[in-house]
Amino acid sequence: MTKREQGFTLIELMIVVAIIAIIASIAIPNLLSARLNANESAAIATLKNIASAQAQCQASGAIDTNANGAGEFGFFSELSGALAVRTSGAAVGTGSERVAPPVLSAAFGNVDGSGRVLRSGYYFRMHLPDSSAGFETENTASSVDPAMSEVMWACYAWPASFGNSGKRTFFVNQSGDVLACRNNTAQYSGTTSVPTAGTAAYVTAGGMNGTVAANVSGADSERWIVVN
Secondary structure, three states, rough: OOHHHOOOOOHHHHHHHHHHHHHHHHHHHHHHHHHHHHHHHHHHHHHHHHHHHHHHHHOOOOOOOOOOOOOOOOOOHHHHHOOOOOOOOOOOOOOOOOOOOOOOOOHHHOOOOOEEEOOOOOOEEEEOOOOOOEEEEEEHHHHHOOHHOOOOOEEEEEEOOOOOOOOOEEEEEEEOOEEEOOOOOOOOOOOOOOOOOOOOEEEEOOOOOOOOOOOOOOOOOOOOEEOO
């Protein structure tokens, strides 16, 4: 039997293993980068859909808690038709009517106790204003001001796991412009490091009627850039 017929030598096996290791060291980071880019692109597209859904909801007058004929913006569970729309001074789901047909994917009906929805590696949270333009979430919907919510809303999206499911954090409001920050300083991530609604994407900390940090640094020291 010849040497070749006996199989690989130890040196040949070591060379093969080394080649595989080199290929893996190149491929794995590229795969992770591709996943991060895909999740971030999906987050941007989702925020644009949310902006469109809010515009449709407000224009339809489906939510009108003060019965003045002017439509109001909604929370995820309202926009998705998962729950009945809120009534004056009451929580989401207390009314008898729903947004029909829904203007947002049914997946946004899966809202956790802090008003967050997890989609494609990102958490999303909707805010509507109270009487002082403060930021309310779905679990504090009874404090939403009808007049303010006719003209304002804000939504953040941040990685479920910074560096693994995404890096950048995103913001959109009634203007329809999607903003992004590199998230290197704040490192918003998951349920433990969450954007402070009135600080992150605003020039100075305050209410929803403050100046959005479009192409400048926000109160969180991150620079927010318009990406759409």
